[in-house]
Amino acid sequence: MEENYYVDVNMQRNGKAKAQIHAASPKNAIILAAGYGMRMVPINTEVSKGLLEIHGEPLIERLIRQLHEAEIYDIYIVVGFMKERYEYLIDEYRVELIVNPEYTTKNNLYSLKCAEKYISNTYIVPCDIWCEHNLFRKQELYSWYMVNNSLKPDSCVLVNSNMELNLISETDAGNGMIGISYLTGKEAQLVKQRIKEMCSTSCYTSAFWEETLYEKRKMIVPARVVDEADVVEINTFEQLRELDSGCDQLKTDAIQIIEEVFQVSQKDIKNITVLKKGMTNRSFLFECKEKKYIMRIPGEGTDKLINRREEAEVYQKIADYHICDRVIYMNPENGYKITEYMNSVRNCDAEQMEDVKKCMKKLREFHELKLKVNHEFDLFEHIQFYEQLWEGSPSTFKDYAETKRKVFSLKSYVEQYCGQKVLTHIDAVPDNFLFWEKNPKETDIKLIDWEYAAMQDPHVDIAMFCIYAMYNRTHIDQTIDAYFTEGCAENIRIKIYAYIAICGLLWSNWCEYKRSLGVEFGEYSLRQYRYAKEYYAIVETERRKVEIQEHV
The missing domain is CATH 3.90.1200.10 (Aminoglycoside phosphotransferase (APH), C-terminal lobe)
Structure with missing residues (x-):
């Protein structure tokens, strides 16, 4: 710092250093909260991911409060699925909601596009993050992307000795990608430019916003590495249960039905995995008593489209002919159904x-x-x-x-x-x-x-x-x-x-x-x-x- 004239003879920051710190310091934050959170089945049928509660505190409120502690008050939340559930945040925290009208068909690159004009000295934050300690700061000097110090098979980047994030092959393990990022200076401008370019072509419909950070097999920003225990991305029912086993939102109708049908406790329901979203319903795979099953949860507006009593009559009529998959449970009132999973x-x-x-x-x-x-x-x-x-x-x-x-x-x-x-x-x-x-x-x-x-x-x-x-x-x-x-x-x-x-x-x-x-x-x-x-x-x-x- 002395060689680059950032400190004086007394090793105190000089005007040049203070100007650079001021120029790079955080101004605002964009929280991405528009998606379905499909991997959160069956909870995602009842609550948006950002409003999941850990020890009684909604994820998104914790993030907002931590941003406030870092003196960041200009907060933009991009919403879509269950957008009305976030409305109260406007009055309570003075945030601004931005609606992504394409959340049903496109990934979060398009959510960030909705708030693209605000990217400048900006934290970009997914709504499904729980940070035990506040990771936001009043001062930042440069752009970065946050990863943890644990190697994960589903990550595509690995930190090298120079703190660069290099792309790796699908067969290798990389640093766990947290999703929080800070953008300032030329990187912020480049990301804005790339958002516009990528969103103008259909090949990026399913892209995550991180696609804008890749160039020549590495990210254009360095890594900020945190301890795995400090930040948890909550993607699944079981991750939520592991973090807060007493969370009321774990007590969904679907889980309670499984408990009753199989006479088990919640901890005996394992490996919950979302299946392809159907045209009418949402379904998920789960394991119980060492066997796999599929649970169907009726989709939006299904109660107006389908008579579940008539459906139950059909299943009863064909039961002896072995035409369909084996039905374990069928509720003729609400359409919840459990079938035995078939391998191969x-x-x-x-x-x-x-x-x-x-x-x-x-x-x-x-x-x-x-x-x-x-x-x-x-x-x-x-x-x-x-x-x-x-x-x-x-x-x-x-x-x-x-x-x-x-x-x-x-x-x-x-x-x-x-x-x-x-x-x-x-x-x-x-x-x-x-x-x-x-x-x-x-x-x-x-x-x-x-x-x-x-x-x-x-x-x-x-x-x-x-x-x-x-x-x-x-x-x-x-x-x-x-x-x-x-x-x-x-x-x-x-x-x-x-x-x-x-x-x-x-x-x-x-x-x-x-x-x-x-x-x-x-x-x-x-x-x-x-x-x-x-x-x-x-x-x-x-x-x-x-x-x-x-x-x-």
Whole structure:
């Protein structure tokens, strides 16, 4: 410091040093709190991660208070999921909330983009951090990214002797990444520039904001290393339980149900892992008594979409036929369900025709059981029902009224060729066919997720399989032929085309309702509406061809 003229002859900081300290000192903080916190199942269905409590103190309040202790009062919180739960912080701590409207489909790079203009001498902090000691400071001299002194297999950076953070291969262990960072000077400006560049291209939709820090196989900022015990990132139910076993938020409905069903205590429920978020529900995997199970938690707005008593009736009807996965528990009031986990399974690959043929064979075998229940899934009534859930809001599609009129005109045709109605899956999509390798020589196929199952024309299931797979007409005809190995009559084929149009509008309306709840399905919703329009036209064309042939 003496050589660089930061101290005087008495080894006291001079004007140059004081100016640099002032220029680099913290001005504000951005807390990222928009995401679902999917790994926190089942707690994330009831509370946002930032509001998890450790010893009665919400994580985000502890962070705010620690920032205040470091005299940082300009705090911006980026919210999305359960954003209303954070509103009280405005009055209590004078923070500013910034809403990320894309939190359902994009990662936290886009959350930071919402607050990008505030990045300058800034702490960037994830909301799910618990710091035993205050790690924020009144003075900072340079930018850094925080890691701990423990090696983790899921980290991608390793600190070297020069305090540089080097990228490592996926097979190596790196320093645990905390997620807290401080940005000042040229690094802050570079991060702002990169945020704009990355968010302008779709390839960074799933990116974490740390992507902006990488350059030539290392981070552009040095490491700040802390002890592993000083900072805990709470990502899972079990991490929360380990930190505060008495936390009231551990007592979720889902956990209490598991305790009652298996007659165990909370500590006996282990290895809770989120499964892929479905279109209707959230599910998680857990272990209990040395076996694995899956618990389904109904998703947003599901209570309006699905009659759980009717679903329970279906499961009771098919119980003796070993068609689906084994149900351990089913609550007909709220839809909570526990099933036994099956090892060595995979979903149907809709691009492999051999898989499709096996699924169609299984589907036809089920239909030919001719099972009956006491409720029906009326396609046209459900189109109207989903539309009513919009509560007077217009469709996002400009020509919706005309498309609906055309689709409803197909009703008489499908009724003419309907045939006998039987228990039909309704949601017989590729993802719901599980190929289960029971042993090296035997593979069985299970059909899961019977929420919509009811009495209907069984050929509706063929249409549903095709539109979920987003097949073109060639693939659709191949699927129809795989079901009708003896050959498909032309009027039946046209009827299935009509079901494709009808079901396309049905699920398009369903997507419009789910969108109003903040759930987006990207290309899927657009393609369903296209099926409604395009296959109405195909039906009309094919019907005219048949009429001409009959006339000749």
